[in-house]
Every structure is written in C-alpha cells, then in structure tokens.
Amino acid sequence: xxxxxxxxxxxxxxxxxxxxxxxxxxxxxxxxxxxxxxxxxxxxxxxxxxxxxxxxxxxxxxxxxxxxxxxxxxxxxxxxxxxxxxxxxxxxxxxxxxxxxxxxxxxxxxxxxxxxxxxxxxxxxxxxxxxxxxxxxxxxxxxxxxxxxxxxxxxxxxxxxxxxxxxxxxxxxxxxxxxxxxxxxxxxxxxxxxxxxxxxxxxxxxxxxxxxxxxxxxxxxxxx
Numbered sequence: 001x002x003x004x005x006x007x008x009x010x011x012x013x014x015x016x017x018x019x020x021x022x023x024x025x026x027x028x029x030x031x032x033x034x035x036x037x038x039x040x041x042x043x044x045x046x047x048x049x050x051x052x053x054x055x056x057x058x059x060x061x062x063x064x065x066x067x068x069x070x071x072x073x074x075x076x077x078x079x080x081x082x083x084x085x086x087x088x089x090x091x092x093x094x095x096x097x098x099x100x101x102x103x104x105x106x107x108x109x110x111x112x113x114x115x116x117x118x119x120x121x122x123x124x125x126x127x128x129x130x131x132x133x134x135x136x137x138x139x140x141x142x143x144x145x146x147x148x149x150x151x152x153x154x155x156x157x158x159x160x161x162x163x164x165x166x167x168x169x170x171x172x173x174x175x176x177x178x179x180x181x182x183x184x185x186x187x188x189x190x191x192x193x194x195x196x197x198x199x200x201x202x203x204x205x206x207x208x209x210x211x212x213x214x215x216x217x218x219x220x221x222x223x224x
Contacts, residue, residue, distance in 0.1 A: 011168055012109035012110065013110045013164050013165070013170070014107050014109065014169070015169055016135075017113075017115060017149075017172065017175070018138075019031075021174045022131065022215070024194065028093035028095075034089065039057050065149055066141070066149075068146065068148065069146075083117070094128045094129060100216055107222070111135045111136060112162060115140055118140045119138050119142070149173075150178045152185075155185055156185070159185065166185040166187045170187065170189070172190045172212075176202055176203040176204070176207075177201065177202025177204070182207070189207060191211050193213050
C-alpha cells in the first residue's frame, strides 16, 4: 500500500465511484440530504418513527451495502420507487472545478462511473460538476441487478458489460469496503479518504493498494 499511483503505464480503464468521490462531502450537503431523504422514505413506507427509520437505514446500509438492499430483501419495496424518491436532491452546493475537469480529461484510456445510485442522479451530478463529457458511461445499481457495492456480482457485471480487463483497470472509491471485490477481481484500487468516518469501516489493507487524501492531487500525480 502506497500513498499514490504516479505511474499509469498499462492502465486503460479508470473506474470512479460518484458520490463523495468526485466531490468532497465536506464541501457540500448532499450526504445529509440523502440520509434525510432515505429516512423519510422508510418512515412513509413502513409507518415507523423517525428514530426507527434512522436505525433501519444504518442497519441495512451496513448489512447490504446500501439501505435499498434491506428494503428489497426484507420489505419487498420497488427499487425504482426508492431511487426516484430519495434522489430528488438540491445540487446547488456542488460547484464545478475546472482543475478536476482538466485532470480527469488527461487520464489515458476509458473512464467509467460505478455507483450505488441510479443513472439519472449520476447524470445530474456529472452535469453539475462539468464532468459529463469525460466519462464514457454510468454503471448504476440497476445495471448491477440491484446488488449494490460491495456485492461482487455487480463488479462482475460491470467488467463483462463494458469489456474491462481488471488487470488494466483502476478503481477509485471513498468507501473502503467497496474496494474488496475490486481488488479480488484484479483491479488496482485507490481509497480516497474523506471526513466520513463510516467510509473507513471494513477497511482491508490487502484490498487497498493506494491511498489518496485529495482527488485533484492524486490525479495530478498520475497524469504528470
């Protein structure tokens, strides 16, 4: 495990998580908005208290990788309803970074998004950040068969659908446990540390090949 990845030789595909990776959670309120939206959805659908909905959100996120996994498996909720209702977020606190745009554009090879959100949300965020033109496609939780990261099946589907050779791919992700299946598949992994303490849970040093503290600095080192 090293501090960065200065040499991009042999890499032809760059796979990025979306939320809290392409933007800093400390500089916007999207995480708080999302948590409130999910808790509100649980309250309405299950008829439970705000305290209970918050507890279930945390339990299911830990157990299934995202709250949606629990709602599908234990409550039979339609995932499309969940994704539609919980991703109506105000993106005004997100601000584009010309520096980030330039650095992402300089990465050699293909660039993909792998997210536990849906395509509609990902496209809105990428548009807001001015990054849409720099990514080939979005592989979302629906494309993964509603098997969210870190379920290994979603990674297998991503690699197969987009013809990615994991030995020549890098995955950048803020949630440490989501890098375990990526590393197992043969990808080089980069953990982007953030202010979110929950993102460090499940950290496995064998699955984290490189650590970065700021995405722009890491990209600058990679692209020279």
